[in-house]
Amino acid sequence: MRSVALIGNPNTGKTSLFNTLTSSYEYVGNWAGVTVEKKVGDLKNGAGKLIDLPGIYSLHPLSRDEGVAAQYLLEESPEAVINIVDASQLERNLLLTLQLLEYGKPTVLGLNMMDVANARGIHVNPEVLQSxxxxxVLPLIARTGKGSGQVLSIVEKPSSIPPVHFKLNYGEITELAISTIEKELQHTPHLPNHRWVALQLLEQNPVVLEFLKSRVDTVKLLAIYEACQSELQIKKLALTLPQWIRSIRMDYIRSLCKDALDTSGQKPHNLTERLDTVLTHRFLGLPLFIFFMYALFKTTFDWVGGPLSGLIDGLLSGPVSEGTASLLQYIGASSFTHALIIDGIIGGVGGVLVFVPQIFILFLIISFLEDSGYMARVCLLMDSTMERMGLNGKAFIPFIIGFGCNVPAIMAARSIEQPKDRMLTTLLMPLMSCSARLPVYALFAAVFFPTQQAAAILSMYVMGIIFALLLCKLFSRYLFKNEASIFIIELPPYRLPQIKTLSRSTWEKGKGFLRKAGTIILAGSVIIWLMSYAGPGGLDVEMDFSYLAKFGGIIAPLLEPLGFGTWQAGATLVPGFLAKEVVVSTMNIIYHTPDAAGLQSQVSQTFTPLSSISFMAFILLYIPCLATVGVIKKETASWKWTFFSMGYCLVLAYVVCLIIYQGGRLLGWA
Incomplete structure (x- = not known):
C-alpha cells in the first residue's frame, strides 16, 4: 500500500493535520516534543497510509525521537513527502525543507499557521516559494482544517505529484566529494537517493553512518570526508565540512525568504511577548505558576468536581445499585451472584467511577494550559532549578505529562537530547502523581481535610516533584558523573485553544481511566471480592477470617511503624501494583460501604490525620504500576535499571512515611 510521510519541525501542526487527514486522534500539544514515535493512519480517501514522524529541525538527529525520522527515510522510503512548515517561522523551518528536497521524493510543502503569520504582520507569497x-506549496491552517482537503486530494495519487529536481551547488571541493561518494554507492542496493546519502554522510549524520556500516566500506567513505575537510582547511575556511554545507543552505534560505516574505508590517510587540514579560518573569513567574496550580485543584475538587462526584455517587449507590438488586431478585439470582455483582462489581468499580468528573476536569484544565502554550514557559521557569539538580528544564515536559499517566510521560522523554537526562527522567517519572493516584488523594483529603482539599492534594503533587529533584541531584552526582546537560526549548506563541481540540484531548486522556475501570479495575475488584468472600473456613466467611485478611495480615506488621499497620491497609497496597486505582476499589469492598459517604466514615475510624498523610505519601512513592514498570524496561532496555526504579521507590516510600508518622508523633500530631 502507498505510504506518505508527514515531516516538519516540532510544533508546526503536523499531528493536527494527521488527525484531520486520517480521522484519527493523536495527542496534540502547543509545545515541541509531543510526537516521539512514528504514528501510522489510513488516509480518509483510502489512498494509502499516512506516517506522522516526530518533529525534527534537521535530518541530523540530536535525540532518540529525531533518529526515528532519519531511520524511516533510510529504510522505508515513502512514495511521497508532505513537509509542514510554520509560515511565521519560515526561515528556520526551510533548513529541513531543503534536506527533504535533496532526498528526491515527490514533495508537497504545507505552509501552515498562515493565520499566526498574518496576525504578526508577516505575509508569505506561496507562488514565489513554489517557483x-x-x-x-499549499497554505494551511491545520488547527481548523482549512486547506487539508486540498492536501488530501493531492496525496490521493502520490505518483501524480511532480518529481523533485532541486539541487544546490556546494562548491567545487564539496561537489567533487559528493560525486566520488555517489560512485562508491552506485552498486549498493536498498539505498535512497545517492546524492542525499552522500550529503548526509559528509554532514556526519550518525544514523546514516550506522546504516552504511554493514553495506559499504565506510573506511573509504570517511577517508573521502577527511580529504574534503582538509581541502577546506587549506582554503582557510574557518568551518568544518558540516558547517560549510549548512552555511550554503542558509545563504539560499535567506535569499529565498527575501523574495517570498514581506515583513514590513511585522508588529514589534505582539501578545505573546507582552504576556511573557509577566508569566516568565524572573521573580513572578514561579509564584504565578503555583497560583495557577492551586486554582486548578480548587476547581477540580471544591468548586466543580466535588459536587459532580456527589451526583455520580448518588446515582451509583441509589438507582444503579437498587435497580440491579431488584433485577437480580426478580430473576432469582443466587446470593453469591447477588453479592458478587452488588458488592464486588458495583461496589468496587463504582468506588472508582465516583472520581471520574474530577479526573476529567483536571485533564480539561491541563489540556487548556498545554494547548495555550503556557506549559512550555513553565519548563523555562523550572530550568534554573532543575539545572542545579542535574537536569534541564526540558525534562519538566515529561513530568507534566506524568500528571496524566506515567507511561506516555516516560515515552516523551525520548525527545530529550542527552542520554543522561533521558535516563534520569525515565527513572524519576514514577514519582509524578498520575491520575490513578488521584482517587486515593481525593478520598483521604475529603475525610481529613474537608476545607483544604485542594491544598492537601496539591501538596502530594509538589512532594513528588521535590523528591524527584532531590533524587535527581543524588543520582546525577553518583550514577551519572561528568555528563553535561544542555537546554534548548522552543517557546510557541500563545493561542486560545479550540473547544473541539480541548474536548478531544480531554477525552483521549480520560478514556484511559475509563478503560481501566472496565478491565483492570473490574478484574481486580472481582478477585479482591472473591478473596474477601472465601477463607480457610469456606465461603461467605467473616471478612476478618477471609483469605484477603490473611494476605493483608502478612504485610501489616511491616506497615505498623508507618501508621497504617492494619490488614485492611496491607491488602490494598499489593493490588495497587497492577493499577493504583484498585486501592480505592479494594477499600470499598473491604469496608462493604454502600456509597462514598459510608467509605469516608469507615476511613475516618481506621486512620488519623497523620496516618492518612503517611498513607497518601506511600501511595505516591511506592512501586510504580505494572504498566509503568513495563515501559521503563522497554525504554531503558535494562532489567538492572528497571529493578532499580522499583527498589528505590519502595525504599523511599518506607523511609519518608516512617519520618512523617514517627516524626509527627514526636511532635504530638498523632
Missing part, C-alpha cells in the same frame, strides 16, 4: 523550490 523557486519547484514543488507544490
Amino acid at each position: 523557486r523550490l519547484g514543488i507544490s
